Amino acid sequence: MTAVLLLQPLFAFALIQVRSHTDLTSARLHVLAAFDEGVLDDNQKPRLLIHRGGHQFTECAALNLMLDDGQDFMTTALMPRLHFEAIDPCRDLHKTAAGIPAPTMTDYSRYWHGYRIYMWPLLERFSLQSVRFINAFLMLCALTVFYWALRGAIGPTSALIFFVVLISLTDFWRIWVNTPHFIAIFVILVGSAAFAYVCRKTANEYVAIVCAAVLGSVFNFVDFLSNPPMMPMLLSFFVLAARDNLGAPQLARGLRKLPLAMMVAASWFGGYAMTWLVKWILAAYLSADAHQTILGITDQILLRLYGQEPGGHIYFVPLLPTLTMIIQSFISVGSVTVAVLAAAIILNLRKNWASFDKRLFVRLLLPTSIPIIWFELLSNHTQTHSHFTYRSESAAIALVFAAASMATNPPTNVRLLLSNLWGHLWRASQRSAHRRQSGGDAR
Numbered sequence: 001m002t003a004v005l006l007l008q009p010l011f012a013f014a015l016i017q018v019r020s021h022t023d024l025t026s027a028r029l030h031v032l033a034a035f036d037e038g039v040l041d042d043n044q045k046p047r048l049l050i051h052r053g054g055h056q057f058t059e060c061a062a063l064n065l066m067l068d069d070g071q072d073f074m075t076t077a078l079m080p081r082l083h084f085e086a087i088d089p090c091r092d093l094h095k096t097a098a099g100i101p102a103p104t105m106t107d108y109s110r111y112w113h114g115y116r117i118y119m120w121p122l123l124e125r126f127s128l129q130s131v132r133f134i135n136a137f138l139m140l141c142a143l144t145v146f147y148w149a150l151r152g153a154i155g156p157t158s159a160l161i162f163f164v165v166l167i168s169l170t171d172f173w174r175i176w177v178n179t180p181h182f183i184a185i186f187v188i189l190v191g192s193a194a195f196a197y198v199c200r201k202t203a204n205e206y207v208a209i210v211c212a213a214v215l216g217s218v219f220n221f222v223d224f225l226s227n228p229p230m231m232p233m234l235l236s237f238f239v240l241a242a243r244d245n246l247g248a249p250q251l252a253r254g255l256r257k258l259p260l261a262m263m264v265a266a267s268w269f270g271g272y273a274m275t276w277l278v279k280w281i282l283a284a285y286l287s288a289d290a291h292q293t294i295l296g297i298t299d300q301i302l303l304r305l306y307g308q309e310p311g312g313h314i315y316f317v318p319l320l321p322t323l324t325m326i327i328q329s330f331i332s333v334g335s336v337t338v339a340v341l342a343a344a345i346i347l348n349l350r351k352n353w354a355s356f357d358k359r360l361f362v363r364l365l366l367p368t369s370i371p372i373i374w375f376e377l378l379s380n381h382t383q384t385h386s387h388f389t390y391r392s393e394s395a396a397i398a399l400v401f402a403a404a405s406m407a408t409n410p411p412t413n414v415r416l417l418l419s420n421l422w423g424h425l426w427r428a429s430q431r432s433a434h435r436r437q438s439g440g441d442a443r
Contacts, residue, residue, distance in 0.1 A: 015113075058226075061082065142185070171388075216268035258366070304381040305381075319376070
């Protein structure tokens with residue numbers, strides 16, 4: 001964890017330096033213009049349809065924090081506060097951008113809010129709409145890098161299946177309208193791709209463990225508690241899926257794959273937790289009332305585990321959060337594509353059941369337990385924010401599809417899978433027509 005500890009002063013230094021070189025007046029004018037242009041809206045429904053969705057609540061809260069102009073650079077960088085209360089963030093953001101004094105400031109120092117390093121310089125120079133278009137371009141780059149890393153790690157067919165299911169069941173194609181969530185997913189995709197590359201190029205398992213810890217720390221720095229379990233699940237999957245052939249060195253040499261996968265996941269969560277712990281200690285140290293700050297952090301932890309908010313109606317039933325995530329994943333037009341692909345894979349499994357490697361399939365599925373454990377532990381947060389926490393479950397579903405493909409022998413391709421499905425449906429329809437015709441002739 002030495003590498004993680006060394007990152008902490010770098011995080012603080014980066015926040016202070018970028019904030020000290022940012023003209024908040026210019027950023028405030030760009031935010032104000034976004035309301036006039038229909039990019040933002042007080043009621044979280046922008047006039048321009050292309051900018052709707054993406055959980056406007058989080059976007060407005062992040063922009064509000066970004067505009068905090070506290071007493072000094074260090075305070076605003078490390079102890080950010082929301083202007084007004086965290087109840088109606090878009091309306092409050094509009095007031096903040098317009099320069100209306102806030103009678104109430106809400107402490108939000110429990111997060112690092114590292115995404116501001118990206119938002120500060122961009123919103124100082126560009127309109128919010130331009131920043132979002134930059135997000136979209138970078139997201140396309142991240143998806144491309146991730147896909148090619150998948151191809152190298154699990155093969156072209158399984159990679160394509162994983163990728164299609166992931167895109168079909170998530171809002172990745174629209175996430176660019178929410179900068180904090182975009183940055184978190186960008187780190188997940190690019191970080192996982194880099195890890196997969198390391199897995200292919202090195203036989204040293206300790207390098208993978210250190211990389212996982214560093215990635216967990218970096219993710220905590222930029223994340224707004226959106227989809228933490230997705231990255232450790234992907235990293236563990238890459239370890240378990242490492243191919244033992246001459247074209248791909250054995251990362252697990254000296255250690256069996258399953259223990260290494262568990263160590264990688266534990267290392268990621270270790271880096272993630274340590275980074276958050278350092279931030280909490282820093283917040284308490286810099287706070288005028290350390291006791292009250294620690295109490296606020298503790299209250300939020302308890303709330304997001306199994307707490308009930310005022311007027312809340314959350315049911316704490318075992319596996320209900322996970323079931324909610326699965327249902328939320330399939331509330332998408334892309335579910336039709338996934339259903340077709342599922343039918344094709346099931347048909348292929350029936351034809352090749354004798355050669356289906358059940359042990360490999362089960363082993364590859366083990367990382368999907370990570371988001372389930374997370375969902376159940378943070379039951380309140382999972383259910384309260386199901387409209388974006390579901391993404392980790394969508395990735396888990398994509399992993400199941402890829403695992404089924406990887407455990408099937410002989411190998412196939414997506415075109416063949418779909419053509420087999422089409423042929424099966426055509427023959428079934430012909431048999432049905434023939435039976436109806438035969439029944440008519442008999443009468």
